Amino acid sequence: MPFQSQGVAKYYFMAAIALFAGQILFGLIMGLQYVWGDFLFPAIPFNVARMVHTNLLIVWLLFGFMGGAYYLIPEESETELFSPKLAMLLFWVFLVAGALTIVGYLAVPYATLAKYTGNDLLETMGREFLEQPLITKVGIVIVALGFLFNISMTVLKGRKTAISTVLLLGLWGLAVFFLFSFYNPSNPVEDKFFWWWTVHLWVEGVWELILGSLLAFVLIKVTGVDREVIEKWLYVIITLTLVTGVIGTGHHYFWIGTPEYWQWWGSIFSALEPIPFFAMTVFAFNMVNRRRREHPNRAATLWALGTGVMAFLGAGVWGFLHTLAPVNYYTHGTQITAAHGHMAFYGAYAMVVLCMISYAMPIMRGRAANSNKAQVLEMWSFWLMTIAMVFITLFLTAAGILQVWLQRVSDTPLPFMVVQDKVALFYWMREWTGVVFLIGLVLYILSFFVKGESSAKAA
Amino acid sequence: MSGAFTKSMARNIFYGGTVFFFLLFLALSFDTHQALPKRDHRAEITPQVVHGKKLVEVNNCIGCHTLMGEGAYFAPELGNAITRLGGREGIKGFIKSRPVEGIPGRRSMPQFNFSDDDLEAIAAYLEHINKIDDANWPPNIQG
Numbered sequence: 001m002p003f004q005s006q007g008v009a010k011y012y013f014m015a016a017i018a019l020f021a022g023q024i025l026f027g028l029i030m031g032l033q034y035v036w037g038d039f040l041f042p043a044i045p046f047n048v049a050r051m052v053h054t055n056l057l058i059v060w061l062l063f064g065f066m067g068g069a070y071y072l073i074p075e076e077s078e079t080e081l082f083s084p085k086l087a088m089l090l091f092w093v094f095l096v097a098g099a100l101t102i103v104g105y106l107a108v109p110y111a112t113l114a115k116y117t118g119n120d121l122l123e124t125m126g127r128e129f130l131e132q133p134l135i136t137k138v139g140i141v142i143v144a145l146g147f148l149f150n151i152s153m154t155v156l157k158g159r160k161t162a163i164s165t166v167l168l169l170g171l172w173g174l175a176v177f178f179l180f181s182f183y184n185p186s187n188p189v190e191d192k193f194f195w196w197w198t199v200h201l202w203v204e205g206v207w208e209l210i211l212g213s214l215l216a217f218v219l220i221k222v223t224g225v226d227r228e229v230i231e232k233w234l235y236v237i238i239t240l241t242l243v244t245g246v247i248g249t250g251h252h253y254f255w256i257g258t259p260e261y262w263q264w265w266g267s268i269f270s271a272l273e274p275i276p277f278f279a280m281t282v283f284a285f286n287m288v289n290r291r292r293r294e295h296p297n298r299a300a301t302l303w304a305l306g307t308g309v310m311a312f313l314g315a316g317v318w319g320f321l322h323t324l325a326p327v328n329y330y331t332h333g334t335q336i337t338a339a340h341g342h343m344a345f346y347g348a349y350a351m352v353v354l355c356m357i358s359y360a361m362p363i364m365r366g367r368a369a370n371s372n373k374a375q376v377l378e379m380w381s382f383w384l385m386t387i388a389m390v391f392i393t394l395f396l397t398a399a400g401i402l403q404v405w406l407q408r409v410s411d412t413p414l415p416f417m418v419v420q421d422k423v424a425l426f427y428w429m430r431e432w433t434g435v436v437f438l439i440g441l442v443l444y445i446l447s448f449f450v451k452g453e454s455s456a457k458a459a
Numbered sequence: 460m461s462g463a464f465t466k467s468m469a470r471n472i473f474y475g476g477t478v479f480f481f482l483l484f485l486a487l488s489f490d491t492h493q494a495l496p497k498r499d500h501r502a503e504i505t506p507q508v509v510h511g512k513k514l515v516e517v518n519n520c521i522g523c524h525t526l527m528g529e530g531a532y533f534a535p536e537l538g539n540a541i542t543r544l545g546g547r548e549g550i551k552g553f554i555k556s557r558p559v560e561g562i563p564g565r566r567s568m569p570q571f572n573f574s575d576d577d578l579e580a581i582a583a584y585l586e587h588i589n590k591i592d593d594a595n596w597p598p599n600i601q602g
Contacts (some may be wrong), residue, residue: 037566046533047522114517126516186509189499235469242477246484255596259494333528413601416535
């Protein structure tokens with residue numbers, strides 16, 4: 001670890017992994033509720049479990065991004081972090097606020113939580129993914145501003161590279177588009193229209209800049225390929241991302257009351273959205289093939305390659321599967337959407353954070369890479385989680401296709417709940433695969449505790 | 460990717476392309492908002508409808524249901540629930556009749572103990588949602 005202050009990233013990474021474990025636990029609870037309807041009812045109704053599942057996802061990824069930024073920026077800027085103290089203060093603020101929010105979801109009915117957290121002052125709650133109480137949302141903004149100040153000041157006083165510029169753009173974009181979560185017009189069409197300015201322009205826009213720069217950073221480190229080459233690729237990939245992704249927002253505007261021309265704009269541009277992910281896969285494999293050194297951390301290289309492939313499959317292929325308007329008319333809001341969401345988030349964002357952790361954590365613990373034994377275990381966890389996610393996606397897709405057919409296409413369409421019973425077999429298989437995913441995650445955590453002779457000391 | 464194509468060219472294409480497509484997106488969004496009043500029936504958004512929307516939000520209905528296809532996929536679509544359940548009375552009756560302890564072994568909706576005014580507001584909101592011109596989605600009454 002060339003710079004002392006990079007060490008703050010360790011706390012962010014540990015929190016990220018802990019919250020990730022919580023996310024998976026609640027995922028399993030929900031999966032069970034799909035087939036065993038009254039499981040934990042009424043103590044933890046499905047909507048609460050889901051809120052915890054998706055909100056933990058967002059928060060652990062944010063912890064991961066912030067940790068990644070705190071690790072990456074000093075090294076790229078060749079200077080210590082502007083204020084490590086501020087970074088630690090914000091860490092605790094964010095962690096406590098996040099934990100309290102989750103406790104709030106679980107402890108009191110959502111309407112009560114809304115009442116006591118100021119939702120009447122400014123109504124922002126109860127919209128998918130943006131369920132956080134107003135005070136949590138304000139807290140997120142404060143933490144984000146402090147974080148961005150710290151990171152931006154570090155970049156300003158040091159070397160400016162393409163990687164740190166792109167990362168900063170992504171992080172600033174993340175903060176700016178989050179502001180739309182405070183806007184909740186009473187007209188439902190406008191509400192949905194601008195809701196996507198946070199949700200879509202995050203995951204199919206600015207977050208991809210963060211993904212790209214984290215991946216590029218790890219690839220420079222583990223392959224030793226010339227920075228000029230990697231940064232050129234980074235610009236090409238994020239150009240493709242934003243050129244396709246911004247108008248690609250249109251694929252969410254098909255059926256919410258906006259004009260029909262969005263069906264054309266949305267279909268055409270989102271058909272192009274797999275291209276940047278394909279480029280990213282080619283990029284990662286290309287760089288690893290052209291590597292100039294054998295980095296001792298083979299696990300990190302595996303995560304980097306995996307990110308490209310899984311993001312392409314999940315975000316690219318599974319996205320394209322149901323993004324053309326005539327197809328989406330039938331698949332919108334079914335298990336197909338859930339299938340796509342699972343693999344896309346895992347492939348693009350969960351894996352890039354795990355990749356960053358895999359690369360940086362050993363160094364922060366004083367070695368270039370973990371022992372061979374620890375790496376073997378970590379690679380087992382990679383394959384278990386990744387293959388489990390492939391099958392979760394396949395089972396949900398199967399459930400989705402049946403759902404579309406039975407509920408929307410056949411000559412005698414069946415009611416929603418009847419259809420849910422008929423596809424229960426696939427929900428069971430998804431649940432068991434989810435257990436395999438959890439085992440993979442447990443192995444990942446265990447790999448941190450495996451000792452053994454480390455091959456090299458950290459620089 | 461070789462020779463003539465440099466990093467600074469890639470960077471310039473990134474900034475140029477992003478700005479261009481973002482402006483195009485803003486232009487399309489502006490045009491959409493000019494067209495919306497004809498499609499969203501905003502004149503019919505009464506205080507009762509607004510109250511209904513708020514109730515649907517603060518009770519986290521989209522944590523289980525979809526609303527115009529967005530939300531969770533655990534419970535039926537709400538956008539056309541008013542026609543599926545046979546009008547406002549059907550909606551109110553359904554919500555009111557949910558058993559407190561759920562239905563053994565089955566997915567069940569919690570009992571929210573809404574007042575009659577609240578129930579009326581939720582029904583009015585769902586009726587409004589159903590009227591929005593959303594390109595004939597969902598495909599059929601089953602949602």
